[in-house]
Amino acid sequence: MTKKTPQPTNPPREKAFLVGVELFQQKTILSLEDSLTELELLSDTSGLDVVGELTQKLDRPHVKTYIGPGKVDELKALVEETQSQVVIFDDELSPRHQRELQLALGKNVRVLDRTALILDIFAQHAHTSEGMLQVELAQYEYYLPRLTGQWTHLERQAGGGGGRAGSTGGVGLRGPGETQLEVDKRAIRKRISQLKKELEKVRAHRMRYRAQRKRSRIPTVALVGYTNAGKSTLLNKITRSDVYVADQLFATLDPTTRRVELPGGYQALFTDTVGFIQKLPTTLVESFHATLEEIAEADLLLHVVDISHPNALNQSEAVQETLDTIEAHHIPVVTALNKVDRLRDPESARDVVKSFSKAVAISALDGTGVKDLLQVIQEELYETYTPIRVRLPYQQGALISLFHEAGQVELVEHGRGGVYMQGRVPGRLLAQFDSWQVPNNHQEPEEPEEEAEL
Ligand SMILES: Nc1nc2c(ncn2[C@@H]2O[C@H](COP(=O)(O)OP(=O)(O)OP(=O)(O)O)[C@@H](O)[C@H]2O)c(=O)[nH]1
Ligand SMILES: [Mg+2]
Structure with a gap:
């Protein structure tokens, strides 16, 4: 180290x-x-x-x-x-x-x-107002039950400033600072509910923004992965931009989105996200809901794994667990096995590549494999058609026409409660249809009468 x-x-x-x-x-x-x-x-x-x-x-x-x-x-x-x-x-x-x-x-x-x-x-790494709100909320949620007389001896050293005291407080003190620690729990609870309301507003704004992006039909790719895996470096390489990169844990807290041109001239929006870690505090997962929602709403996940790390496989398992808790497990995944330039024996990556589906070995630093990776992403989003069976209520008119326009329709059955559609859609649309999927063992089409219950 x-x-x-x-x-x-x-x-x-x-x-x-x-x-x-x-x-x-x-x-x-x-x-x-x-x-x-x-x-x-x-x-x-x-x-x-x-x-x-x-x-x-x-x-x-x-x-x-x-x-x-x-x-x-x-x-x-x-x-x-x-x-x-x-x-x-x-x-x-x-x-x-x-x-x-x-x-x-x-x-x-x-x-x-x-x-x-x-x-x-x-607290040290949050820079946008949203990130700061989220951290402050997480800190209060954590410190509230821990506020007792024993904290008083820390007050002298504690910093203030909405949880971002910088260098004035020691580690663990860059929390709600001295003034906050002195106020009673009721005041803190009030601040918590205020923060939640503000975050709710941010969330509503994000949802509107996302709806707009969806209408633009440009698919979104969320970069996910263990902290320090190289997500921001990869985004920079792909977009030739300069998102903050550091050999630190949790260098990125706020999502950054960039438009990327794929090899075939297709486009995609790539979003860099907060890194995951094992034992990620639940208060953080809850406070960072809006940010994590970006991931759950993506059309494709680009899972960046630091293949040169001795615990690469365990880290990837931890990422999988977090994806499960934020209900993102249904989204198709492409894996980037990063930092191959650090491997003494690059061949050793070959076995690991096999244990992931759709994995490409890359170096975000020197660019090795990045072109291949973009090719795989393009195929996944635009060229690979996956069979699906959905039952769409008539209110979902936009999705029904999307299936017709962008997918390959094999069967349509109109029922009283909605339309049953069977066929294939490109990977970028799978996530949008997910809530309407009909389970595999389901016999379709059914009696029209039963559909009235939908
Ligand atoms: N050797 C080598 N180093 C890399 C590569 N990709 C990233 N790094 C280094 O790994 C460190 C972390 O990179 P970041 O891009 O900040 O990682 P991140 O996944 O965005 O990390 P968080 O934002 O903290 O979650 C930096 O020191 C990078 O220079 C690579 O392909 N090879
Ligand atoms: Mg980062």
Whole structure:
């Protein structure tokens, strides 16, 4: 891991001590060791120097202190020895765990968890008003149940400014700052509902914008993938633009959309999105709903995988899980196996390519394979026709004519409740028809009488 030299204007980097727990019978995507390596990278991105780590295997978390009392003593000694200012748990701590651990470890050290760290990075990286609203909401949702007297000793250091205190607060303090922490929970709840209302407005605006884009019939491709996989680099390569790229986790928070000319002269809109990570905090998934909706509404997903990463397959599994939670699993996927230039043996990518459907090995940095990738995307969007069977209510007149215009219709049956259509449509339209698909084992056409119930 590369350590950045602190800029003279920045406060000195604080020392952090990591704690990881392996719970028996809990299915995790990364091993404890790999998850801690990732936590170290998160800490580094957030501006902390990791000075040590402690692990424990448990049947279940200790009721009071998450780790056992003996481990707490051990941790306390290690924290003193290494003069750490921050202790970071790899899992989300309940408010009680956090309180008890804080009491046990004393006032000279702050107890944080992975979620607080990710929220902190998001707070540093949010730049648009929407991103900032989303982060602020996530932070309040997270901190509200954790607001107790023990926070008071942090107030001196805490920054303010709507969750974006920059260099004035330490990690985990770039949260709702001192003024916010002092106000009572009722005021925070009020702010939460205000934020939700504002985000609702943003969402309505996005929906109108998306409807407009749909009418323009230019298909959208959402770049998705684990954080740091190279999504922004790829978008830049494809569009020759300069979207922010950094060897940091969560460099991109706000979606950027660019129009791209595909090899055959066809067009597509490519959207860069926020990276995923295993154990993505639920408060974030909820707050970033509007952003994630962009993904769920795309016509095609371009899954960027960092093939040079030792955990490439696990990371891709984590991405799959997040896609499931935001209900995007029905969208066709093309996979870009990125950073092949970093592989010592490029042939080794060949087996991995086989384990993904429609995968192309590329280097977003030097451009290897990018042309082939665009070709596959074009085929997927415009040239590959997939068989579908749908039952469309008559109100969906636009979709009915779209099927006729852009698809290959094999059978049409008019019922009382709608029209049953069977045939093939190009990949770019599959997502639009998804809610109306008739299950495979369904016998069609049916008695017209039954359709009246639709
Ligand atoms: N060697 C090599 N490095 C790459 C390649 N693609 C991206 N990178 C590097 O990987 C790092 C992350 O790239 P980004 O494009 O910011 O990744 P991202 O997926 O947008 O990351 P987030 O926005 O943080 O989710 C940067 O340091 C890039 O220069 C590649 O093909 N080869
Ligand atoms: Mg990015």
